Amino acid sequence: xxxxxxxxxxxxxxxxxxxxxxxxxxxxxxxxxxxxxxxxxxxxxxxxxxxxxxxxxxxxxxxxxxxxxxxxxxxxxxxxxxxxxxxxxxxxxxxxxxxxxxxxxxxxxxxxxxxxxxxxxxxxxxxxxxxxxxxxxxxxxxxxxxxxxxxxxxx
Numbered sequence: 001x002x003x004x005x006x007x008x009x010x011x012x013x014x015x016x017x018x019x020x021x022x023x024x025x026x027x028x029x030x031x032x033x034x035x036x037x038x039x040x041x042x043x044x045x046x047x048x049x050x051x052x053x054x055x056x057x058x059x060x061x062x063x064x065x066x067x068x069x070x071x072x073x074x075x076x077x078x079x080x081x082x083x084x085x086x087x088x089x090x091x092x093x094x095x096x097x098x099x100x101x102x103x104x105x106x107x108x109x110x111x112x113x114x115x116x117x118x119x120x121x122x123x124x125x126x127x128x129x130x131x132x133x134x135x136x137x138x139x140x141x142x143x144x145x146x147x148x149x150x151x152x153x154x155x
Contacts, residue, residue: 017096024089024092025093028089038075038079038082041075042071042072042075045068046071046137049068050068053144076133
C-alpha cells in the first residue's frame with residue numbers, strides 16, 4: 001500500500017479533493033436549510049393570501065385568487081431546482097469518494113450509500129407535499145365563488 005506522503009502530486013490532489021468535498025457538504029447543508037425555509041415561506045405566504053381573500057369583502061377581481069397558486073407553482077419549481085442541484089453535487093461527491101477510497105479496503109462514503117437507497121422516503125414525502133400544496137391552491141382558485149366566500153360580509 002502506497003503512502004500518500006511519499007507521492008506529493010497524489011497528496012496535493014487528495015488534499016484538494018478533501019477540501020472540495022468539505023465545501024460541497026457545506027453547500028448541501030445550506031441547501032437543505034434553504035429548502036425547509038422555502039416550504040415554510042410558501043405555506044405562510046399562501047395561507048396569508050387565502051386569509052386576506054376570505055376576510056376582505058371588497059375583492060371583486062378573480063385574478064387575486066390565482067396568486068397563491070402562482071406562488072405554489074414557482075416554489076415547487078424552485079424546490080425542484082434545489083433538489084436537482086443536490087443530486088448533481090451528490091454525484092460529484094460519489095466520484096470524489098471513489099477517487100479518495102480506491103486504494104482502501106473500506107466501504108465508500110455517505111453519498112454512495114444514499115445513491116444506493118434512492119429515492120429516499122424524504123424525497124417521496126417532499127414530492128407528496130408539493131403535489132398536495134399545488135392541488136389545494138389550484139383547487140381553491142378554481143372552486144372559489146365570491147358569493148359563498150363573502151357570505152359573512154354584511155351588505
